[in-house]
Amino acid sequence: MSEIGSFEEHDTVEKHVIRPPIPKALKKYWNNRYNLFSRFDEGIWLDYQSWYSVTPERVAYYIAQSIFESHQPELIIDAFSGCGGNTIQFAKFCPVISIELDPIKIAMAKHNLSVYKVPSSRVTFIQGDVLDVLRSIDFASQYRTVLFMSPPWGGPSYSGKSTYSLSDLIPYKFDVLYKAAFRITPYIAAFLPKNTDIDELAHYSTDKNRIVVTNFLYEGYSKAICCYFNMKNVLTSTALQQA
Ligand code: ADP
Numbered sequence: 001m002s003e004i005g006s007f008e009e010h011d012t013v014e015k016h017v018i019r020p021p022i023p024k025a026l027k028k029y030w031n032n033r034y035n036l037f038s039r040f041d042e043g044i045w046l047d048y049q050s051w052y053s054v055t056p057e058r059v060a061y062y063i064a065q066s067i068f069e070s071h072q073p074e075l076i077i078d079a080f081s082g083c084g085g086n087t088i089q090f091a092k093f094c095p096v097i098s099i100e101l102d103p104i105k106i107a108m109a110k111h112n113l114s115v116y117k118v119p120s121s122r123v124t125f126i127q128g129d130v131l132d133v134l135r136s137i138d139f140a141s142q143y144r145t146v147l148f149m150s151p152p153w154g155g156p157s158y159s160g161k162s163t164y165s166l167s168d169l170i171p172y173k174f175d176v177l178y179k180a181a182f183r184i185t186p187y188i189a190a191f192l193p194k195n196t197d198i199d200e201l202a203h204y205s206t207d208k209n210r211i212v213v214t215n216f217l218y219e220g221y222s223k224a225i226c227c228y229f230n231m232k233n234v235l236t237s238t239a240l241q242q243a
Contacts, residue, residue, distance in 0.1 A: 013107040016047040026051045036085070042115050045108040046083050052156055054085040055191065059216050063226050064089040066214065067146050067189060070234040075140060079130050079149035079181065084109030086150060086191075091118045098125050099133045131172060134180040146231070147181045150191035164193040166200045178204065178229075186230040194222040204229055 022030040029036070029051040036056050037044045046054060055063075063086065067073065076090045081098035083105055090096045091113065100106050106125045113123060126133050130149075151169045158164050166174035174190070181188045186209075194215070205211045212228040214235070228234045 013045070013104055013111075016104050017045045017108070018048055018051060023048070032056075037112070037115075039115050043111075044115055045111050047104060047108060050083040050105065050108070053150075053152070054083055055150060057085065057089070059224070060086045060089040061092075062216075063148070063189065063191070063214075064093055066226075066228075066235045067148070067231075068093040070228075071146055071187060071231055072144065073146040073187070074143040075145045077134075077137070077140065077145060077147045077184070079134065079147060079177070080151055081106065081109050081125065082150070084112040086148060087123055088113055088116045088118060090148070091122045096123045097137075098123055099130050100125065100127060101129055103127050131176070131180050134184060137184055140184045144187075145185040146187045146189060147185050148189045148191070149177060149181065151177060153193050158193045159195070161195060163197045164195045165197050166192075174200075188229040189231070190227045190229070192225050192227060194224050196225060196227075201227060 018026060026048070033040045033044075035058070036046075036054055038057055064076075067076065067090075073094055076094055076096050078087045078090060078096055078098045081087050081100035084098070087096050087098045087109060098106075098109065100109065106127055110120070110125065113120070130151075151172070151174070153164070154168060154170050158168070161168075169177070174192075178188065178190075198213075201211060201213070209230045212231065212234040214226045214228075215222050216224050216226070
């Protein structure tokens with residue numbers, strides 16, 4: 001695990017940026033690029049994998065705003081930074097620690113943050129395996145911390161399943177991630193597939209601490225959910241036409 005100060009090897013990083021001609025499998029995501037990043041044309045960098053896993057800007061903003069308005073965190077930990085879609089929006093509200101395994105994605109996230117004029121002091125990137133990093137964090141209890149995770153769903157094939165089990169998340173099952181997160185803070189938000197098994201989710205709910213689930217809709221269809229654990233007063237639901 002290492003903290004990345006400046007990763008300036010643009011040649012190496014830029015090699016991974018997807019540019020026209022766009023691969024056929026990514027065409028529908030490319031057509032949606034301004035919903036992913038309204039400033040796309042100002043030079044956003046995304047690698048192949050990030051095209052289908054980045055959170056659309058309005059969704060990321062809505063989640064950041066919901067967390068901030070309900071909870072006023074002093075620190076947000078973004079446990080799976082990817083190319084920075086969520087981190088950019090969290091950084092509008094408070095300092096962020098962003099965890100990511102892939103140094104190329106960290107370099108792209110830093111670049112994308114600069115497109116959105118986020119001061120570099122606002123976000124600390126930690127490169128490493130999410131569990132190793134979460135288990136090493138020992139300062140978060142000093143701050144009012146919210147941990148957000150958008151873990152890998154296993155690529156676009158998740159949507160073919162009638163019900164998505166929390167054990168299907170890779171590389172770690174949800175329960176493992178939740179326990180590692182809970183050691184740091186009880187205030188946890190998770191961005192999960194629309195078909196997540198609600199009965200499994202309910203295991204994390206108590207009478208005192210209900211889970212709030214926000215369903216993100218596009219043209220009337222659910223696209224994804226965001227689940228807030230142990231967090232009261234989160235805005236409950238929205239329909240985002242452009243999400
Ligand atoms: P999806 O399946 O939703 O498309 P991805 O496979 O793109 O998700 O993964 C989301 C992000 O999580 C990626 O940026 C990936 O590098 C990162 N990631 C994957 N595994 C780990 C891990 N063990 N620790 C930290 N980050 C990880």
